[in-house]
Amino acid sequence: MFNPVVAGITVRATLGRRRALLFAIPAVVLIALTVVLRASNPAGVSWPANVLGTFGFSVLLPLTALIIGTGVLGAEIDDGSVVHLLATPVRRRDVIITKFAVAAGLTTLFAAVPELIAGLLAPNSGKLAVALFAGAVVGAVVYSAVFVLASVMTTRAIAFGLLYVAIWEGALSNLVGGVRILSIAHYALGVANAIYPDHDLQAGLSLSTSLILGAVVTVGGLYLATRRLETFSLAGDPA
Amino acid sequence: MSVIEFRNVSRWYGNVVAVNDITMDIGPGVTGLLGPNGAGKSTILHMIAGFLEPSKGTLALDGTATWRNPEVYRRLGLVPERDSVYAFLTGAQFVSATAKLHKLPDPEQSAAWAIGLTEMAEAQDRKISTYSKGMRQRIKVAAALVHDPEILLLDEPFNGMDPRQRLSGTIQVMVAGRLAASGDFRAIRRLMTSRPHVFRVKTTDDRRLAAALVGRDYTHAVELTSKGLQVRTSDFGAFCEQIAVIARDENIRLTELLPTDESLESVFGYLIAN
Amino acid sequence: MPTESISAQGRPPAAGGVIHDLGYQRYDGPRLGRRRIVAALAWHSFRSAFGFGRGAKSKVVPVIVMIAICLPAIINAFAMSRGNARVVNYDTYAPVLRDLIMTVFVAVQAPELVSRDLRSRVLPLYFSRPIKPGDYPLAKYLGFTAACLVVLEVPLLLLYAGSVANVHGGAAVWAQTRALIPGLLLGVMWAVSLAAISLFLASLSARRGLATGTVAIALLLTYTLAEILLQVETQAAINAGPRFPGGPQQVTIGEKVAGLFSPFTLFDGVRRWLGGTNFGDNVPKVGAFGAVYALVLIVIVALSLYGLAARYRRARLS
Numbered sequence: 141m142f143n144p145v146v147a148g149i150t151v152r153a154t155l156g157r158r159r160a161l162l163f164a165i166p167a168v169v170l171i172a173l174t175v176v177l178r179a180s181n182p183a184g185v186s187w188p189a190n191v192l193g194t195f196g197f198s199v200l201l202p203l204t205a206l207i208i209g210t211g212v213l214g215a216e217i218d219d220g221s222v223v224h225l226l227a228t229p230v231r232r233r234d235v236i237i238t239k240f241a242v243a244a245g246l247t248t249l250f251a252a253v254p255e256l257i258a259g260l261l262a263p264n265s266g267k268l269a270v271a272l273f274a275g276a277v278v279g280a281v282v283y284s285a286v287f288v289l290a291s292v293m294t295t296r297a298i299a300f301g302l303l304y305v306a307i308w309e310g311a312l313s314n315l316v317g318g319v320r321i322l323s324i325a326h327y328a329l330g331v332a333n334a335i336y337p338d339h340d341l342q343a344g345l346s347l348s349t350s351l352i353l354g355a356v357v358t359v360g361g362l363y364l365a366t367r368r369l370e371t372f373s374l375a376g377d378p379a
Numbered sequence: 380m381s382v383i384e385f386r387n388v389s390r391w392y393g394n395v396v397a398v399n400d401i402t403m404d405i406g407p408g409v410t411g412l413l414g415p416n417g418a419g420k421s422t423i424l425h426m427i428a429g430f431l432e433p434s435k436g437t438l439a440l441d442g443t444a445t446w447r448n449p450e451v452y453r454r455l456g457l458v459p460e461r462d463s464v465y466a467f468l469t470g471a472q473f474v475s476a477t478a479k480l481h482k483l484p485d486p487e488q489s490a491a492w493a494i495g496l497t498e499m500a501e502a503q504d505r506k507i508s509t510y511s512k513g514m515r516q517r518i519k520v521a522a523a524l525v526h527d528p529e530i531l532l533l534d535e536p537f538n539g540m541d542p543r544q545r546l547s548g549t550i551q552v553m554v555a556g557r558l559a560a561s562g563d564f565r566a567i568r569r570l571m572t573s574r575p576h577v578f579r580v581k582t583t584d585d586r587r588l589a590a591a592l593v594g595r596d597y598t599h600a601v602e603l604t605s606k607g608l609q610v611r612t613s614d615f616g617a618f619c620e621q622i623a624v625i626a627r628d629e630n631i632r633l634t635e636l637l638p639t640d641e642s643l644e645s646v647f648g649y650l651i652a653n
Numbered sequence: 654m655p656t657e658s659i660s661a662q663g664r665p666p667a668a669g670g671v672i673h674d675l676g677y678q679r680y681d682g683p684r685l686g687r688r689r690i691v692a693a694l695a696w697h698s699f700r701s702a703f704g705f706g707r708g709a710k711s712k713v714v715p716v717i718v719m720i721a722i723c724l725p726a727i728i729n730a731f732a733m734s735r736g737n738a739r740v741v742n743y744d745t746y747a748p749v750l751r752d753l754i755m756t757v758f759v760a761v762q763a764p765e766l767v768s769r770d771l772r773s774r775v776l777p778l779y780f781s782r783p784i785k786p787g788d789y790p791l792a793k794y795l796g797f798t799a800a801c802l803v804v805l806e807v808p809l810l811l812l813y814a815g816s817v818a819n820v821h822g823g824a825a826v827w828a829q830t831r832a833l834i835p836g837l838l839l840g841v842m843w844a845v846s847l848a849a850i851s852l853f854l855a856s857l858s859a860r861r862g863l864a865t866g867t868v869a870i871a872l873l874l875t876y877t878l879a880e881i882l883l884q885v886e887t888q889a890a891i892n893a894g895p896r897f898p899g900g901p902q903q904v905t906i907g908e909k910v911a912g913l914f915s916p917f918t919l920f921d922g923v924r925r926w927l928g929g930t931n932f933g934d935n936v937p938k939v940g941a942f943g944a945v946y947a948l949v950l951i952v953i954v955a956l957s958l959y960g961l962a963a964r965y966r967r968a969r970l971s
Contacts, residue, residue: 145479149465156467158858162866166874173878177885187885199877207866214862220463224522227428227457228480229449298862299714299761302869306753307721370447373431 143230146238150212154246159211163204163246167254170200174258188262189338192272196255197332201279202305202325204251205243209287210297212239212246218295232369236288236362243284252276267336275332282324282354285361292368320344327354381441381454381529382406383427388436390422397422400436407529421460424534428457440530453481456523458516460534466508470499470518473507474525481526493525494518578618581607581635582626591625607635687785691792698796702762711765718758718804722751726808730815739816739829743809743836744929745921751805752917755843756872758804759851764864766793767856767961790852790965794958797852801844809836839924846916846954853957856964875915882911883918883936912936913949922946 154160173195177187213235216222225235255276259269290297309325320326330350332338345353383405390398398419405427412420425431426438429445429452438445445451465473474493478486494503497517502510507518523531582588585608589601592610597618600611612618626633697706704711725747729740741747767790813833817826854871855864886907912918921929921936926943939946 143480145476149468149476152467153465159863159866162863162870166870169874169878173881187881187888190881190884195877195881199873203866203870203873207870210862215860218860218862220459221465223428223430223457223459224464224477224519225480226430227452227455228477229452229482230480231449294710296710296714296861298865302757302760302865303714303717306757306869306873307717310753311721311750373425 141234141237142241143234143238146225146230146235147242149225150239150242151246153215154208154211154242157211157215159207159215163207163250166200166204167250170196170254170258171261174261178261178263188259188265188268192255192259192262192265192268193338196251196258197272197276197279197328198310198325200255201247201251201276201328202283202309205247205280205283206287206298206301206305208246208250209243209284210291210301212243212291213288214291214295214297217291226369226372232372233366236292236366236369240284240288240362240365243288244281247280247284248277252280268338271332271334271336271338274335275328275330278331278350278354279324279328282327282358285358285365286324289361289365289368292365292372321349321353324354324357326350327357383440383445383530384438386437388426388433388438390419390426390431390434398426398433405530405532408531410531411533420534424457424459424532427532428452428455453526454529456526456528456531458519458523458531458533464507464515464519467506469504469506470494470510470514470521471503473518474503474521477522478525483526489525489527490521493521496524497521578610578612579607579635579637580610580622580633583632583634584629587629588626588631591629592622595621595625597621687788691788691795694789694792695796695799698766698793699799700796701765702797702800704762704765707765714757714761718754719807722754722804723808723811725750726811726815729812730819733816733819739812741812743812743832744839744924746808746812746836748921752876755801755804755847756869756876759801759847760865760868760872762800763797763848763851763855763868764861766797767852767964768859768861768864786966787962790958790961794848794852794961798844798848801848802840805840805843806837809833809840835927835929839920842923842950843920846920846950849954849957849961850916853961853964856961872916876917879912879915879918882914883908886911887937908937909939909942912939913946916950916953919946919950919953923950 170191173191177191213222216225226232252273256269256273259265259272262269287297287301290301294300308319309323326345327350330345330347331354334347334350385401385403385405388398388401389396401423412423422431426433427440427445429448432446440448440451440454443451445455468476471490471494475486475490478490478493483489491500494500497520499514499517499521502514507515510518520531520533580588585603589603589608592598592601592608597612598610599613600609602609602611610618622633622636625631700706703715704713725741732740813829816829820826820829851868851872854868858864858867886905890905890908912922918936922939922943923946925936925939926946
């Protein structure tokens with residue numbers, strides 16, 4: 141199922157490019173912001189929920205997942221080097237699962253872990269940090285599956301992913317209630333809220349709903365991605 | 380013996396026909412696909428590799444279609460033309476990773492063998508991003524050979540490769556989606572070497588060299604231009620050997636010696652004309 | 654091009670070579686000048702910003718963006734037709750929604766204009782024409798600014814049309830018109846600035862996906878940062894209470910500075926400086942400090958344009 145050779149190549153490819161800056165910077169900013177706010181200690185302001193929730197969850201997590209998730213397979217498809225991978229007896233299913241695992245792992249590393257660190261640094265928010273970490277991990281997993289699927293289906297995966305994150309999750313799902321079941325951010329929030337209920341999180345889904353929907357989206361996404369990769373067609377002559 | 384059989388294979392995109400009614404057999408050994416841009420070579424390659432389905436006709440390796448059949452890669456080696464390869468890996472890492480992906484029993488040894496075969500041992504620990512175009516081609520060939528496939532397919536095999544590295548084998552020449560010529564590499568190569576070659580020579584005394592060359596029977600034509608001597612010769616082997624001797628005898632120093640028509644297009648044009 | 658022919662019989666060519674007449678005709682008539690070239694490039698860029706000239710998939714994001722950004726205007730028309738007053742303002746429109754939508758638009762479309770041409774190496778073709786080196790990025794900038802202008806102003810015009818249709822009397826219509834004008838002018842500021850910033854950021858990478866990511870992260874990161882700082886400072890100020898008991902709430906320096914960190918809050922700061930009252934992006938009443946906002950904005954735009962031009966100057970040679 142999981143192919144270590146593919147994983148090794150993918151990790152090296154993702155971390156070795158300039159792309160890596162894009163998802164390293166937000167993590168650093170999150171932690172830096174936490175340190176600065178803690179040091180300046182504005183009187184009586186509960187800022188952790190803002191920083192960890194708004195910045196960490198609503199911006200850092202989805203964007204990091206987007207850059208990493210669309211990159212693990214998308215970058216190779218984009219420059220054609222995926223041929224070297226596909227012209228081997230490795231099963232397409234294994235390719236997808238491995239890429240997905242790498243994406244989820246790296247997203248956890250660059251989004252969930254900084255979230256945890258920031259949470260532990262911020263005053264009075266240890267429990268919140270753990271809750272958000274758990275939610276972020278769930279989010280990383282589901283986002284990665286969806287973005288890997290997107291990168292197999294279209295070369296414009298980042299564009300559509302951004303549309304989804306900014307408009308669907310950013311704007312609409314907070315306005316219209318029913319839309320939440322289709323929002324990965326809300327699955328993550330649901331998990332976080334179940335561990336440490338916090339009104340500021342504005343989570344709308346229960347734990348079981350979040351986990352079930354998250355699992356369905358993940359498995360479904362990976363299945364579709366595998367099917368799509370099996371019938372993957374390369375363009376003809378670059379004439 | 381593994382054979383790839385094309386039977387009336389066509390492939391079109393909308394109303395653009397990329398490959399037009401191809402019937403041919405590709406047997407074991409090395410086969411190179413030649414042809415101008417847009418001739419359909421990459422399409423053929425991708426169909427053999429199972430990345431594209433023929434719009435019409437059948438394409439089979441030993442009786443089974445290559446479409447959606449990953450097993451076919453055990454017997455097939457692919458060297459695609461597009462330059463893209465994992466530039467952040469070293470040559471050795473790339474080939475040995477390919478060996479592991481093929482689940483070979485001893486990947487490191489197979490990789491070493493393939494790298495030795497393509498004479499890349501010296502550069503194998505450098506990142507592929509530092510390679511020249513010819514070296515990238517060779518490392519791709521190494522990766523394609525590492526599992527010892529029966530059939531090796533090369534797209535645009537002459538692109539960027541040194542004349543010494545051109546492996547012997549079969550050539551399939553494609554023009555505008557159709558198969559224009561196929562045959563043994565050596566036969567075509569002979570055709571190539573028997574055509575007139577054009578060289579440009581710059582020396583310290585063009586006129587005297589020209590006079591000396593005109594008398595030789597391998598010299599077809601000599602022309603004095605502002606950029607140096609243009610020499611047309613029918614036997615470039617003899618010419619290359621003799622030019623240095625002549626220059627030394629006449630006390631002329633050669634400052635530049637270039638073949639001016641080694642492009643694939645001109646070779647191709649010559650093949651088509653014949 | 655070869656200056657001699659290789660004939661089938663192997664006849665040696667005449668000394669000096671021959672140029673063949675392939676029917677190529679010299680054109681000696683009048684040629685359109687620099688301005689027309691720039692205009693043509695700008696028009697082409699404008700079209701590319703909406704996906705015209707490429708396949709259907711390129712139009713998906715622009716279309717969704719237009720629909721999304723027009724929704725508040727449509728909803729407002731609906732609400733007003735039921736007798737309510739206008740719910741959406743001309744100058745702030747729907748703040749968060751507009752910020753996000755514009756981010757998506759410039760992040761996805763700017764690379765269509767500047768990243769792909771850097772990658773495909775067609776630039777020498779353009780620069781062998783009689784235009785100055787700065788003209789090419791200028792044309793792109795003009796085209797993209799116009800495109801952003803469309804995305805920003807069309808909703809305002811829809812809002813206006815929807816409002817005017819639901820009010821009666823010349824005075825009411827005039828009131829709507831007077832409210833519309835500042836909104837339109839602010840839209841110009843938005844378009845001019847966002848186009849510059851996004852084009853510059855997009856030109857930094859040759860891959861379209863990376864360029865989109867860069868613009869998106871830059872804009873969203875700074876926006877969220879500024880918002881957090883603003884909220885924190887505002888909250889701290891409220892907690893600290895007014896300077897004089899019973900007096901008005903002072904706007905602290907912290908609040909004022911916090912808004913400098915993001916283009917969107919800079920827009921809002923300038924808006925408030927110029928007299929805007931209602932809350933947009935939480936930027937407080939800035940007073941004279943608003944001049945700093947304007948200055949910072951101008952500097953950022955200037956730097957972006959300079960960077961864009963520099964990028965094309967360097968890329969030209971590759």
